[in-house]
Amino acid sequence: MLYRHPSATNENGWVLLNMVDTPGHADFGMELPVPGVQAQTLSVYDKAKSIGRHRNGSGVTVLPALTKIDIPSARPLEVALSVSDLLGFDPDEILKTSARNRIGIKEVLDKICNHIKPPEQLADDNDGAVLRAKVIDSWFEPRRGVICLIRVLSGELLEGDRISIIEPSTDGNEHKAGKDHYSTQEVGIVAPHRIRTGSINAGMMGYCVAGMRDPRDARPGTILTLQKALPTVIGQNMILPRSASSGLMGQHSVLYASVHPMDGDGFDELAAAVDRLALNDTGLEIQRTAGSQNSGGGAFLGPGLRVGFQGLLHVEVFRQRLLDEFDMEAIVTPPKVPYTIQYTETKSFKRAPGLPMEEVIEDLIQWPPQGSKFDVLEPVVDVRILSPMEYAGDIMELIKRKRGSKMETKPIDENTWIFTASMPWADVVTDFHDELKSLTTGFASFDVSEANPPQQKADLVKIDILLNSEVVDPLAFVCHRTKSQSEARIVCEKLQKVLPRQQFVTVIQAKADGKIIASERIQAYRKDVLTTGGSKAVGGGDVTRKKKLLEKQKKGKKRQQSSGKVTLSQAAFNSVISRST
Numbered sequence: 356m357l358y359r360h361p362s363a364t365n366e367n368g369w370v371l372l373n374m375v376d377t378p379g380h381a382d383f384g385m386e387l388p389v390p391g392v393q394a395q396t397l398s399v400y401d402k403a404k405s406i407g408r409h410r411n412g413s414g415v416t417v418l419p420a421l422t423k424i425d426i427p428s429a430r431p432l433e434v435a436l437s438v439s440d441l442l443g444f445d446p447d448e449i450l451k452t453s454a455r456n457r458i459g460i461k462e463v464l465d466k467i468c469n470h471i472k473p474p475e476q477l478a479d480d481n482d483g484a485v486l487r488a489k490v491i492d493s494w495f496e497p498r499r500g501v502i503c504l505i506r507v508l509s510g511e512l513l514e515g516d517r518i519s520i521i522e523p524s525t526d527g528n529e530h531k532a533g534k535d536h537y538s539t540q541e542v543g544i545v546a547p548h549r550i551r552t553g554s555i556n557a558g559m560m561g562y563c564v565a566g567m568r569d570p571r572d573a574r575p576g577t578i579l580t581l582q583k584a585l586p587t588v589i590g591q592n593m594i595l596p597r598s599a600s601s602g603l604m605g606q607h608s609v610l611y612a613s614v615h616p617m618d619g620d621g622f623d624e625l626a627a628a629v630d631r632l633a634l635n636d637t638g639l640e641i642q643r644t645a646g647s648q649n650s651g652g653g654a655f656l657g658p659g660l661r662v663g664f665q666g667l668l669h670v671e672v673f674r675q676r677l678l679d680e681f682d683m684e685a686i687v688t689p690p691k692v693p694y695t696i697q698y699t700e701t702k703s704f705k706r707a708p709g710l711p712m713e714e715v716i717e718d719l720i721q722w723p724p725q726g727s728k729f730d731v732l733e734p735v736v737d738v739r740i741l742s743p744m745e746y747a748g749d750i751m752e753l754i755k756r757k758r759g760s761k762m763e764t765k766p767i768d769e770n771t772w773i774f775t776a777s778m779p780w781a782d783v784v785t786d787f788h789d790e791l792k793s794l795t796t797g798f799a800s801f802d803v804s805e806a807n808p809p810q811q812k813a814d815l816v817k818i819d820i821l822l823n824s825e826v827v828d829p830l831a832f833v834c835h836r837t838k839s840q841s842e843a844r845i846v847c848e849k850l851q852k853v854l855p856r857q858q859f860v861t862v863i864q865a866k867a868d869g870k871i872i873a874s875e876r877i878q879a880y881r882k883d884v885l886t887t888g889g890s891k892a893v894g895g896g897d898v899t900r901k902k903k904l905l906e907k908q909k910k911g912k913k914r915q916q917s918s919g920k921v922t923l924s925q926a927a928f929n930s931v932i933s934r935s936t
Contacts (some may be wrong), residue, residue: 416471416472421438492504495634520577523578609784612688613829642662689829693716694733695733735806740773741771741776745769746799816834817829820866830850847863
C-alpha cells in the first residue's frame with residue numbers, strides 16, 4: 356500500500372509498504388474469540404525470528420499489537436502484561452488496535468515507517484545490473500493466466516522483458532534454471548488493488564503477468580531473472596535468497612491420500628476438476644494413476660488420483676472446494692503420513708539384491724510384507740497448546756494418550772497455561788484437533804512445528820481391514836502395537852454402523868501380523884420365504900418342505916456373499932481417520 360509519511364525520501368512524500376498476511380488459525384470454524392495470547396501468536400513470532408536468523412543471523416524487528424480491543428470481553432492491560440512476560444516487550448510500547456472501529460491504525464503504520472528498515476541491497480549487486488525477483492505467491496486467473504506476486508531484490512523489471520525462472524540452490528551447488536522463457540506482459544504494484552506501472556525496481560513488491568499457464572511453474576521461493584542474464588547468474592553462482600521453510604513443515608506434502616469419484620465412470624471429470632483446483636492451490640501434489648492397483652482403490656474404489664496435502668485442514672478445504680466449485684462429491688481416503696523403513700538382514704531374512712536397505716513409503720500398499728525384519732521411523736512434531744487453566748488435567752491426559760513425550764507446562768497468567776510436548780505426526784493429524792476442542796469446549800488453541808530430530812523409532816504395526824475376507828487397501832492404517840487391538844475394534848464397530856446393510860452377511864475383520872484381532876458382522880436382509888403375499892406358502896405339518904425352502908435361501912445368501920460388492924462411502928473412511936471412542 357502507499358502511505359504518506361515524513362520518512363519518505365521521494366518528493367511526493369509517499370512510502371510503499373509491502374505487507375503479507377500470515378495464517379492465523381488452524382481452523383477458523385472451531386476457534387472461539389478468546390482474549391489473550393494464542394498458540395498461533397507464538398508460532399508467527401518464532402517464525403519471524405527464525406526468518407531473520409536465516410537471512411542475516413540477527414533476527415527481524417517485531418512490533419507487538421493487540422487487536423479487537425473494542426469487544427466487551429477484551430482485557431488489554433492484562434494481555435499486554437502477559438505478552439510482556441512471555442516475549443519480553445515493554446507493555447507501554449504494545450499498540451492497541453481495532454480494525455472495525457479504526458482504532459490505532461495510524462499509530463501502527465507510523466510505527467512501521469519509523470522502526471522497520473527498508474530492504475537491504477544484495478552483497479553482489481552491481482548497481483542493479485542483474486534482475487533478481489523472488490516469487491512470493493502465484494495464482495491463476497482465467498483471462499490473464501498466472502499472476503506472480505514478486506519482490507525485486509536487485510535490478511529492474513520492465514514490460515516486454517524476456518524472463519526465466521531459477522530454482523535457488525539448497526546444497527551449495529549450482530542454481531537450476533527452468534527450460535521455458537516468458538515475455539513480461541504487464542507489471543505493476545498492489546495497493547491493494549493492482550496498479551499498472553510498467554516497471555518495478557529493487558526493494559519494491561509488485562505483480563507480474565508473463566503468459567504462464569500453471570502456477571507450479573513459478574512456485575513461492577523461485578527467482579525470476581532476465582533471459583539474457585541467465586548465464587551470468589548461473590555461471591557466477593550469484594546470491595539467490597531461498598525460503599527458510601524446509602523439512603516436515605515446509606512446502607513439501609506431509610499427508611497423502613487417494614481421491615476417487617463416487618461413480619466408477621467419473622474418473623475423467625474428477626481428474627479435470629482436480630487439475631483446475633491445482634491452478635490456484637500450489638500446495639497440492641498430484642500423481643495421476645492409470646489402474647486400480649496403483650491408485651490404492653482396489654476393487655472397491657477403482658482408479659483415482661494420489662494427492663499430497665499440507666495438513667488435515669488442507670484435505671477438508673480440498674474436498675469442500677470440489678463440492679462448491681464443481682458440484683462433485685469425491686471419496687478421499689484416510690490421509691497417511693510418510694514413514695521411513697530401515698531393513699535389517701538376518702539369517703532368515705535377506706533383502707533382495709539391488710533393493711535399498713532404507714526407503715520412505717508414502718502409501719501403505721508399500722508396507723513391508725509379513726516376515727520382513729525392519730525398524731520404522733515415524734515423523735515427530737513439537738506441539739504447543741494454550742488453554743484456560745481449568746482444562747489442564749484433560750489436556751495432559753490427551754497428550755499422554757496420543758503418545759506425547761517431553762511434556763512441559765508453564766503458566767502465562769492467572770487464567771492461561773501453555774503446554775509443550777513432542778508427539779507423533781500421525782496422531783496429531785488424525786483427530787487430535789477435534790478431541791482438544793471437545794475437551795476444552797473450543798477455548799484451547801494449538802500449533803505445531805518440526806521437532807529435532809524430526810523422526811523417532813517406534814513399534815508400529817499395519818492394520819488391514821477385510822470385508823468378506825477381501826482386503827480393502829484404502830481402509831488400512833498404522834498404529835502403535837500396544838493399541839492395535841483396541842483401535843482395530845473401534846474401527847470395526849464404526850464400520851458396522853456406517854456400512855449399508857446388504858442382501859448377504861458382511862463380515863468386517865481387522866488383521867495384523869497375519870492374525871485376525873477384531874471382527875464384526877452386519878446381518879443380511881432376510882425375506883420370509885415361508886409366506887407369500889401375507890398368507891402362508893407352506894402349510895402346517897410338513898416340516899421337510901419348510902427346511903428345503905430355508906436351505907435354498909441360505910445357499911443363495913452364501914453365493915451372494917462371495918460375489919456381492921460392498922459399497923463404501925466417505926463415512927467409512929472417516930471411521931479410520933477418527934479412531935477414538
